[in-house]
Amino acid sequence: MAMGSTSSFWEGGRMTLVETFSGLPDSRRGPAKRYVLMEMVVMALCAILCGADNWVEVADWCRDRQQWLRERFGWSLKGGTPSHDTFGDLFRVLDAKVFEERFRQWIAGLVGVVEGVVAFDGKTLRGSGKKGSNELLHLVTAYAVGSGLCLAQEGTCGKGHELAGLKNLLDVLILKGCIATTDALGCQTEIAEKIVDQGGDYVLQVKDNQKNLATAIREFFEEGDQAGFGRLDVQRFEEIEKDHGRIDTRRYTWIPDVSWMDKPMREAWKKLGGVGRIESIREIGDTVSVEHHYAIGSRGVQTVARFANASRNHWGIENGLHWTLDVVFREDHCRVRKGHAARNFSVLRKFALATLRPEEEVKMGLRRRRVHADRHPEYRESLIRRAFSQNGSENPMPFV
Numbered sequence: 001m002a003m004g005s006t007s008s009f010w011e012g013g014r015m016t017l018v019e020t021f022s023g024l025p026d027s028r029r030g031p032a033k034r035y036v037l038m039e040m041v042v043m044a045l046c047a048i049l050c051g052a053d054n055w056v057e058v059a060d061w062c063r064d065r066q067q068w069l070r071e072r073f074g075w076s077l078k079g080g081t082p083s084h085d086t087f088g089d090l091f092r093v094l095d096a097k098v099f100e101e102r103f104r105q106w107i108a109g110l111v112g113v114v115e116g117v118v119a120f121d122g123k124t125l126r127g128s129g130k131k132g133s134n135e136l137l138h139l140v141t142a143y144a145v146g147s148g149l150c151l152a153q154e155g156t157c158g159k160g161h162e163l164a165g166l167k168n169l170l171d172v173l174i175l176k177g178c179i180a181t182t183d184a185l186g187c188q189t190e191i192a193e194k195i196v197d198q199g200g201d202y203v204l205q206v207k208d209n210q211k212n213l214a215t216a217i218r219e220f221f222e223e224g225d226q227a228g229f230g231r232l233d234v235q236r237f238e239e240i241e242k243d244h245g246r247i248d249t250r251r252y253t254w255i256p257d258v259s260w261m262d263k264p265m266r267e268a269w270k271k272l273g274g275v276g277r278i279e280s281i282r283e284i285g286d287t288v289s290v291e292h293h294y295a296i297g298s299r300g301v302q303t304v305a306r307f308a309n310a311s312r313n314h315w316g317i318e319n320g321l322h323w324t325l326d327v328v329f330r331e332d333h334c335r336v337r338k339g340h341a342a343r344n345f346s347v348l349r350k351f352a353l354a355t356l357r358p359e360e361e362v363k364m365g366l367r368r369r370r371v372h373a374d375r376h377p378e379y380r381e382s383l384i385r386r387a388f389s390q391n392g393s394e395n396p397m398p399f400v
Contacts, residue, residue: 014109017042017388018073020102027093035082039075040090043082049352049383050374053330055091059084061374068377092339096155096347099340103347104152104172107354110387115177116146117310118200119317120169120186122162123325126332128342137342140165142173145316148357150350155343166191175200179301181314184209192298193270201300203276203310205293213265217294220260221253221277232257235304247283252276252311254297254304273299276307325349328366355387 021041026033046069047061062069062081070077082090120142128137138159142151152173154165166186176199182191184207195202206214224234237252256274258266266272278293293311301307325331329349336345356369364372373380 015106015388017384020106020388025095025098032089034079035086037090040082040087043069044087045348045351048348049355049370050380051370054334054336055084055087058087088338088341091344092341094340094344096340096343099344099347100153103351107149107151110354111147111149114144114147117313118151118175118178118180119143119145119314120166120180120182121317122159123322124159125342125346127335128337138162139346140169141321142169143317143321145313145320148320149354150321153346153350167194170194170198174198179203179310181310189268196270196298201298203295203297203301203307205295214294216261216265217275229255237304237308245284249281251279252304252308254307256302269296271298273297274301278311324353324366355383358386
């Protein structure tokens, strides 16, 4: 998978730290432009990389690390570093769509071609507005499960606009060689068409928001269980997990044939190739619970192994991204909320996460890596070089 973009800012290859943030539109006026925009963005990213979770902590880190910032980037910083209000004012007016696009360009140079499962899911930032308010920021994210990296995000106002955000993401991502997965909200004919048009395959969960489709698939499997599936190719796979007295069994069934489905229904879904069922059985002592989940897939999902892998990996976005942002970066506790600030701070977190995650030389959790980057300048430098430089041996000063 490669990234599509409407901008010609970057033509490919890994971007340096300063190149990544050069040329961003600056709508500030007069005294508000006391600090260079690019320098403030770089400072904010370095601070978040080293453990800052809000503007106050960002400003404190920059003040405490003034000498390192001067030496590392060659900045004079004669007036010191920005206050937390100055950081907040900048990111409140910085165009979030442009900033998100710059992230997509940078991550494309960092990860190159992506294959495997790309999971799409939404998350509401609880601290971005009043509880229960429609003003809460809701982010739709594309997540490469294999590499553990966010590929792109689209901000929307409230969960009710998640579908629009998903459509916008699919317009800018090239999915060749990937299987795109969504929850039931994304099970829409337009979404399936967009995924195929972008070169990908899909596995979409089916629930009663697509009532006719859900009923048809459910009845098809129920009748097949009783009377058999005739000459259809029925593929099955089972996996069992045991943990702390709990036994979870998942039985996957995949039928790569939709000739049994009404013609208008199957033709509504572009390149529809098969239907699947997941039977989830949980045993805790003498208590047994059973659930059934259904899905549709495109023609590239030819085997039960691919169906099971895509279905299982879709939930990687919950543990690998959403949980990490909440626990490691305290995203839901952040009260940044004015203007574009919450959306832009979210992009900075994802820059920092993508910088930290591929690091394998030091065996420690992500939270400890942030602490380690704060305490040890040489480790901080190694992270920056790995994520942003054109090559790993580049001298620090050519970044500027």
